[in-house]
Amino acid sequence: MPTWTIISPCEKDHGHPMRLNIFRVMKTVYHMLSPQNEPSAIDEGKHIATLGYAVAQENPGPPDLSSLAIHFRLSTQIATHFVVAFCNLRIIDMMQNVCIPIPCELTSVIADIYEFVVARATSCRGLNSEEECDLARKIWKQLQVKVRPDRTHPLSSCELIAVEVPQTLVQQELIDDIDFTCLRPGSPRCSICDSYLIHCTSCQVASCDEDDCPGSSEPPLARCGRHYREALCFSCLEEQGVMAELEECPGCKSWCCTRDISWCSGHPVGLQPIPALPGSNSVNPNLIAAVQSARVHPPKRGSCMECELPGWRSCNSTFCWSQTICPECASSGVTCLCQEVWACDLCAEHNTGVFIRCPRCNRPFCCSCSYVDQCQECHRTNLCNDCIEEESDVGDGLMAEFPEFVVSCEGCQAKVCDRCVSQSTIACKVCSRRLRVCRSCCCKSLCDDCLEWFASHETHDEDGTNEGVDVSLNVEALL
Known part of the structure; x- marks a missing residue:
């Protein structure tokens, strides 16, 4: 089963092109299903994320990616906690046996990851981490040259209710268009100063990475501040016009990928209140109705991910009608008394989880x-x-x-009342010690002593294979 570890505190970051996309998926998944473990930064060092699919050896031809999935777990956990399945676009909580649809805000991110794996699956295997990331960057660079976006602004969280992976991503013509012969491990270096070369992602013209080297282009290539390998020469930048893949952030004036520019889609207007079903945990119908309503203004461009324009806000709700909100639309928002959390007026009123x-x-x-x-x-x-x-x-x-609150969760310190205390007391899956945990703290299905014991008995042989695999499988079965 080809598997790539994209995020891990145990491995050095070699700049995998899917790292930021995987982090976005991971952050959303934990925000929805395990908010106490939501990562605050990509290099936080508490989470492990892998991307992989199963290989059917008996089937010749292009690989079958129906089993493609992203696996998430805490670095302190032994078994996978969350699985993002591409076959049915679902997020599966392996420990709580819960399955929910992938939110619409991840549509373009999931499509990018799938598109990358389709191309990567046809190339060589068995590379070390640094060679793998180098090859992955080159594949992704050529994919971005071959595939052009056909929309001018990103989708908001609720703009799609049912999402399917575009079938064009699996067409063999796309794979055939990519020149894999030039995708060899090891980046080419400048013949003058031996520094790394950077390439325009459109015309592939090369420039030295060192600005003071004679091999550096003049003017220098416009390069994304977050995605080191995303660059365009100014000729290609002018030719692409409004469809350019890079643009200047109006806030910090640095270059960044167009897909990383925030947008405000305009506050919904003319909404008729729709009563929600009592006791329902589904998305409030008023938030879904906002998708079809008129907007106070057309999509308005914001800033890059590294800075914030004055007055722009981000709603704390996963299902908000816009990724970011401009000052005009944010004026009626609601702020908690602690001044740490803000939500738009619609989500504050209709989303009970905010x-x-x-x-x-x-x-x-x-x-x-x-x-x-x-x-x-x-x-x-x-x-x-x-x-x-x-x-x-x-x-x-x-x-x-x-x-009347009588107990606090051992995992996240959440309060449990006298009526529910019996439901929140469970036993360790191994030693039967009683644990007081809430249902969201599924990582505490084992007590601390048992977790420490299993971690200390997990061994590795000289080839890197896990001799303690039976122990891990037993624990996974218990969970």
Whole structure:
């Protein structure tokens, strides 16, 4: 099974072209299903992400990528936690046995990853990490020359309800157009100073990476600040015009990939309120209806991922109607009293996973705020700190309806009320020690002592194969 480790604290980063895309998927998956473990940065060093597919040796011809998947787990975990399956575009929580659709905001990212693997699967195998990343960059560079985007702005989170991997990505003509003969491990170097060469991704003209070398082009190539290998000479930049793959950020004035420029798709207008089903955890129909509504303005361009324009905001909701929001559309947003979390007015009102509201004063608080507590199991909320100080003004009958928190989760410190405490107490899968964990802390299915024991007994032979594979498989079966 060809597998590439894209993100890992145990391996050096050699600049794999899919690294940022995989991180975007990983961040979204953890934000939705395990927010306490959501990575804050790509080099945080707490997560492992692999990309791979199974090979059917008996089938000749192009490889079958129906098994293509991304696997995520914490570096402290033994078994895979989340699987992103490309065959049905689903995210699978292996520990909670939960399956949800891939959110629409990841459509273009998933398509890019699939497109890359289609091309990479036809090339050589058995390379070391540095050679693999070097080959992957060259394949991705040629793919970007052959395949042009056919839209002028990125899709918002809810612009697609059902998504399919474009069939054009698997056409053999695309693979045949790529010249794999020139994709050999080892980057070419400047014949003058022996520095690495960079190439225009359109015309392939070469330039030395050192600006003061005579081999460097004048003017220098426009190069993305985040994607080191993405560059265009100014002739190609002028020829491509509005379809250019690089553009200057209006905020920091640096060059960046067009796909990394943020957009505000315009606040939805004329929405008619749609009641949500009681007790439903699905996306509120009001957020889905926002896709089909009119917008207050056409898509408006923002800045690159490294800077923020004054007044631009990002909603804390995964299902927001826009990736970023301009000052005109952000004026009616809601901020938690802790000043750490902001959400647009639509998501603050209709997405229950963004804010918790005090049942007395109705003020909004973010889910991690210390001003108010909510039961992790039944989602009942008690009074905020200010209302607790005025508890004498609240009748005894009303106070009896509020939850009484009797235990905190050992994993994420979330509170559990007296009615739900029996549901949140489970046993370690190995030693049966009682654990107090909420359902989102599936990484605590083993107690700390058992996790430490399995980690200490995992051995590797001289060839790098895992002699402790039976132990890992047993633990995976238990989970």
